[in-house]
Amino acid sequence: MQCPPRHQRRRSSRLRPSHPSTTVKIGDKKLSLRPLVGCPFGSLFRVETGPKGAFLARVVSTPTADDAKGGEFCVKDEVRDNRTLVDNNKAQGLSGEDIDAMRREGATGDEIVEALIANSSTFENKTSFSQEKYRLRKQKKYAPKVLLRRPFARSICEAYFKKYPDRIGFLRVDTLSLLLSLANVSAYSDVLVVDMVGGIVTGAVAERLGGTGYVCNTHFGAKPYSTAIVRIFNFSREVCCRIVQSSFDDLSSTECNNFEEPIPQNAISSDTCSMPLKLLNVPKWIQLDL
Numbered sequence: 001m002q003c004p005p006r007h008q009r010r011r012s013s014r015l016r017p018s019h020p021s022t023t024v025k026i027g028d029k030k031l032s033l034r035p036l037v038g039c040p041f042g043s044l045f046r047v048e049t050g051p052k053g054a055f056l057a058r059v060v061s062t063p064t065a066d067d068a069k070g071g072e073f074c075v076k077d078e079v080r081d082n083r084t085l086v087d088n089n090k091a092q093g094l095s096g097e098d099i100d101a102m103r104r105e106g107a108t109g110d111e112i113v114e115a116l117i118a119n120s121s122t123f124e125n126k127t128s129f130s131q132e133k134y135r136l137r138k139q140k141k142y143a144p145k146v147l148l149r150r151p152f153a154r155s156i157c158e159a160y161f162k163k164y165p166d167r168i169g170f171l172r173v174d175t176l177s178l179l180l181s182l183a184n185v186s187a188y189s190d191v192l193v194v195d196m197v198g199g200i201v202t203g204a205v206a207e208r209l210g211g212t213g214y215v216c217n218t219h220f221g222a223k224p225y226s227t228a229i230v231r232i233f234n235f236s237r238e239v240c241c242r243i244v245q246s247s248f249d250d251l252s253s254t255e256c257n258n259f260e261e262p263i264p265q266n267a268i269s270s271d272t273c274s275m276p277l278k279l280l281n282v283p284k285w286i287q288l289d290l
Contacts, residue, residue, distance in 0.1 A: 026144055029054040036148055045146040049103050056146060080127050093119035099142075109143025116142075151234050153204035160200065160229070168229070169197040176204055188212045192251075194219070199227030202243065206230070211238040217245045 022033045026047055035045065035056045045056040094116055102112055116138050117123050123131060139145075149155070157173040179201070185191055185208050195201040195217055205215045219225045224245055235243075 026146070027141070031056050039148060041148055041150040043148045045148065046109065047144045047146070048108060049106070059145065080125060085122050085125060091120055091122040092116065093121070109139070112142045113138045151232055153200070153207050153233075156203070156229065156232055157200055160198075167198050168200045171197055171200060176200070180204060180208060185209070191215045193217050194248075195227065196225050199225075199229035202227055203230045203233045203235075206235065206239055206243050207233060209239075209242060211236070211242060214242050214244060216251075217243065218248045218251060219245070220248050222247070 023030045024033055025031075029047065031047065031054055033056075035058065036043070039058065044059045044061065046059050047054055048057045049055075099112060099116075102115065107115075113135065117135065120134075123134065126134065153176065154173050157168065157171065157176050160168045161170070161172055183191070185205050187208075187210055189209060190213050191205050191209070193202050193205055193215055199217075202215060202217045209215060217224070217227060224247070227245075230243065
């Protein structure tokens with residue numbers, strides 16, 4: 001299907017449906033990502049434990065009294081210090097068995113954190129800074145939170161470089177940003193890309209164009225290079241319509257110099273962009289100075 005008119009286009013602001021079996025590992029727990037589907041980017045989730053195991057529950061923040069004060073910060077005189085504290089692992093009154101029993105009874109992560117604070121014999125003697133560090137450390141272990149963020153080139157590149165660096169040719173995010181800068185990729189540009197690293201460069205260029213101009217992913221030979229990473233960017237239909245594919249032989253042929261008719265080329269497939277797309281035409285202004 002063709003792209004809708006500009007006045008009917010709308011950018012996606014929610015997470016698209018994923019495979020039902022998609023999971024993520026947080027700590028020692030495997031959690032389903034289905035609760036995240038359909039939620040707007042910026043939503044906050046917390047790991048909870050239920051009868052069927054751990055799951056992600058959305059956290060709806062409510063304004064507090066501190067927020068109503070307009071973010072005023074008061075500095076208090078601190079008379080406590082940590083000089084008398086001894087780290088001998090005897091300050092905590094709750095044992096691991098007690099915490100497991102609370103989990104079996106259905107206690108939430110925040111309740112476990114508050115119980116740990118209440119049973120700590122040294123918490124009241126700590127400074128305010130140390131108390132906050134202690135609370136955050138326990139929350140990270142017993143009540144971890146997940147922030148749903150929009151995927152973008154930096155986060156995708158860092159994630160692949162950390163887990164699957166060979167799939168992106170060991171491309172670091174600083175190298176990717178330098179590549180875009182030296183190529184002078186900006187809005188309303190028409191960019192020709194040879195992407196042999198899974199589509200990370202193609203996606204980064206399309207992200208910077210922001211639905212303006214075109215990015216043509218070219219390849220040598222009959223088989224195009226993989227662009228599977230483009231799907232992870234969660235691009236809108238407007239951006240996907242600006243990503244096209246063409247072989248280098250077709251672009252460098254004598255037919256490219258014919259300005260009478262546009263050259264039909266293939267757009268990124270629906271499997272890559274998660275939406276049905278029809279064959280698009282490479283604009284007739286794409287030329288190679290050979």
